[in-house]
Amino acid sequence: MGFDLKALPDGFTDDPYPAFAALRETAPVCPQPDGSMVISRHADLDRIYRDTTTFISDKTRVFAPKFGTGTPLFAHHTTSLVFSDPPLHTRVRSVMVGALTPRALAAMEPALVALVDGLLDELTEGCDLIEGFAGAIPIEVIGNLLGIPRDRRAPLRGWSLAILGALEPVLSPAQMAAGNAAVTEFLDFLREIVADRRARPGNPETDVLTRLIASDEGGGLSEAELLQNCIFILNAGHETTTNLIGNALWLLDRDRAARARLLADPGLIPGAVDEVLRLESPNQFGNRLTTAPITLHGVTIPAGTDLHLCIAAANRDPRAFDDPDAFRPERRPNRHLAFAGGPHTCVGFSLARMEGRIALARFLDRYPDYALRPGARRSPRIRFRGFTHLPVALARPTERT
Ligand code: HEM
Known part of the structure; x- marks a missing residue:
């Protein structure tokens, strides 16, 4: 089938789902001109995520030709947790998981509610919900998690977007340069923050940076690993969560009947968050590299093949979900793969769900009759699905009376 990730038609991101459905139904293992393959069925992704022997995450071989081995982008992406395998993966992951326990999350909730309410207070008629709301929440949450002083958070969003943008299948020289500059500037910024935190440690129960430093001092992480993984946490938790909240507000604008059900029964909101994650997955593609030849749906995949795992297609697979293109907040069970699966399952999934739940509940409570205006703009990215405006x-209820 003629699906080339590196040559998608203009406007592809307006509605990629018919193409993903065709891929999933007719070419579930779809070879690409560069030798990589796209995998799109739910059961296949589920299996691949769990088998970390045959399908590894290390991207050194893939990123070397893409970024060049001496570049900041190469150093960053090959050191971050998500693109690593044990033993680095095990060491870093255990430190992060320890800082996002249910207890730590419960302790964060009151500040998150206050943050969301404060942002809602500031919204004005005609404002942009990404800038004023969906994009602002995760930056503050991760800024708190790493203990970055509030008055120094302004550049974080731009750095994060530039670094993650470099993961797109096709990159312009300007995007590459912006990504490299962002890694360098972010590292300089973090060196200062880390030095300060070494001198004045935070609460290791809730402050991820203090935990990472403690593990670094115990011989767990090198300085480079420490800094690169701080960058990674921000990147992992920022654009994805912004997209979750933005996609939710967009879906509930289109589906007023679903909105009415959530307003009548706010207990449906956690299910709605998962349904947004399934139907409009913020992270549409993951990747793995094969370590041995395998055969899948009659296609032989050689060892050393870069696999693009199409989460967005898998999450609408009719073999796994009834009526898969419908938005159904009541869906149970909802075994979507928006947070991947297996040992690399998103570390921040409970935090992301909490952010989504609180953002949606408070927004709907305050503005039950909101309506999106013309002018919504989608990010042209293929890997991350969401809006920029x-x-x-x-x-406002007061203005309606
Ligand atoms: C809606 C929001 C989010 C989505 C859709 C999402 C999605 C994902 C996915 C699909 C992966 C697996 C990547 C792979 O192995 O191929 C992942 C990994 C990860 N995510 Fe998230 N994420 C979200 C929010 C967050 C937040 C808020 C944080 C942290 C504060 C976070 C931290 C991480 C980390 C550390 C990993 C790496 C885990 C590992 O490799 O072991 N994520 N995320």
Whole structure:
């Protein structure tokens, strides 16, 4: 089938789902001109995520020709948790998981509610919901997690977007340069923050940076690993969560009947968050590299093949979900793969769900009649699905009477 990740038609991101469905139904293992393959069925992704012997995450071989081995982007992406295998993966992951326990999350909730309410207070008629709301929440949450002083957070969002943008299948020289500059500037920034935290440690129960430093001092992480993984946490938790919240507000603008059900029964909101994650997955593609030849759906995949795992297609696989293209907040069970699976399952999934739940609940409570205005703009990215602009008419209850 003629699906080439590196040559998608203009406007592909407006509605990629018919192409993903065709891929999943007719070419579940789809060879690409560069030798990589796209995998798109739910059961296949589920199996691949769990088998970390045959399908590894290390991307050194893939990123060397893409970024060049001496570049900041190469150093960053090959040191971060998500693109590593044991033993680095095990060491770093255990430190992060320890800082995002249910207890730590419960302790964060009141500040998150206050943050969301404060942002809602600031929204004005016609404002952009990404800039003023969906994009602002995760930056503050991760800024708190790493203990980055509030008045120094302004550049974080731009750095994060530039570094993650470099993971797109096709990159312009300008995007490459922006990504490299962002890694360098971010590292300089973090060196200062880390030195300060070494001198004045935070609460290791909730402050991920203090935990990472403690493990670094115990011989667990090198300085480079420490800094690169701080960058990674911000990147991992920022654009994805912004997209979750933005995609939710967009879906509930289109589906007023679902919105009415959530307003009548806010207990449906956690299920709605998962349904947004399934239907409009913020992270549409993952990757793995094969270590041995395997045969899948009659296609032989050689060892050393870069696999693109199409989460977005898998999450609408009719073999795994009834009526898969419908938005159904009541869906149970909802075994989507928006947070991947197996040993690399998203470390921040509970935090992301909490952010999504609180953002949606507080927003709907304050602006039950909101309506998006013309002018919504989607990010042209293929890997991450979300909006860069969502202008809104808030229709405050007080203004309606
Ligand atoms: C809606 C929001 C989010 C989505 C959709 C999402 C999605 C994902 C996915 C699909 C992976 C697996 C990547 C792979 O192995 O191929 C992942 C990994 C990861 N995510 Fe998230 N994520 C979200 C939010 C967050 C947040 C808020 C944080 C942290 C504060 C976070 C931290 C991480 C980390 C550390 C990993 C690496 C785990 C590992 O390799 O062991 N994520 N995420």
